Amino acid sequence: MSPRSTPEERREHIAQAVWAVMSERGLSAVSVRSVAAEAQVSVGSLQHIFPTRADLLIYSAELMIDRVVRRIAAEDRGGDPIDATLRLFAHLLPLTPESRVEMDVNVALIAESRALPRLEAIRDEAHRALAEACQRAVERVAPHLPPAVVERRAARLHALTDGIALHLLHAPPGGDQRWALDLLRQELEDLADGDGPAGRRP
Known part of the structure; x- marks a missing residue:
């Protein structure tokens, strides 16, 4: 320094x-x-x-989230809605050494959040932000869906994204990670086509 x-x-x-x-x-x-x-x-x-140690942890958590938000904000949202959504969601997954460390730290901080109310608030805000991102993604990719179905499919996309992130974190670094974005792409394509759970066209 x-x-x-x-x-x-x-x-x-x-x-x-x-x-x-x-x-x-x-x-x-x-x-x-x-x-x-x-x-x-x-x-x-x-x-x-x-x-204090608490000050260290709280700032570190806030900075980690801020870095992800900045990367997403800088991403190009133009072009095909599915491709644009995948580019955004790639920043939420541990696909690079940098984002893998961020995810590893995030999981550890979640475990600490019960002891630090400020960390708990940061955790909850991050959860809400991802839920809102999933809602916007479903609305962008599948504008034909009624609001009630959008809400259910957004919750499904949120759970899928969280699950993929944890699977990637447990996998050895440097392995084939294409399956992660392929899985998300399939989910988004099903949405666009009106297929999948609670998402079929009437």
Whole structure:
């Protein structure tokens, strides 16, 4: 970390150290001291920015979500609705080393959320955001569906996305991951055609 780093750059550098400790050694290994060592800063310098372990975890969770949101916001939404939706949803799956660490950290933070109400709020907000993304995806891909069916298919897409993400997290890194987006594409194509559970045309 450069001495000329801005305050926000220093905060992000420390958050990345939190992710590294958590990903390599687990949530229980995260402490002010272990993160300071990983970030190569003094404990005093770190505590000046994040006085407690809870502060570290909360900021790290917020930054992780913000990074995903920024990647999605930068994605091209033009072209075929199914292709555009798949490009967006690819950012929600652990398909790259970066997003795999984010997912790994996210799962660990969910386990910690009961002890930290602020983390619980962040977890719930992320869940709502994904639910809304799924709703918009169904409306975009299958505008012919009535509202009640859109709601059911959005819940199905949400559950499918969560399930695929966990399967990818358990799979060895570097394996064939094409099945994940293929599965999502099939779901979206079924929606567009009006096929699948509760989605058939009348």
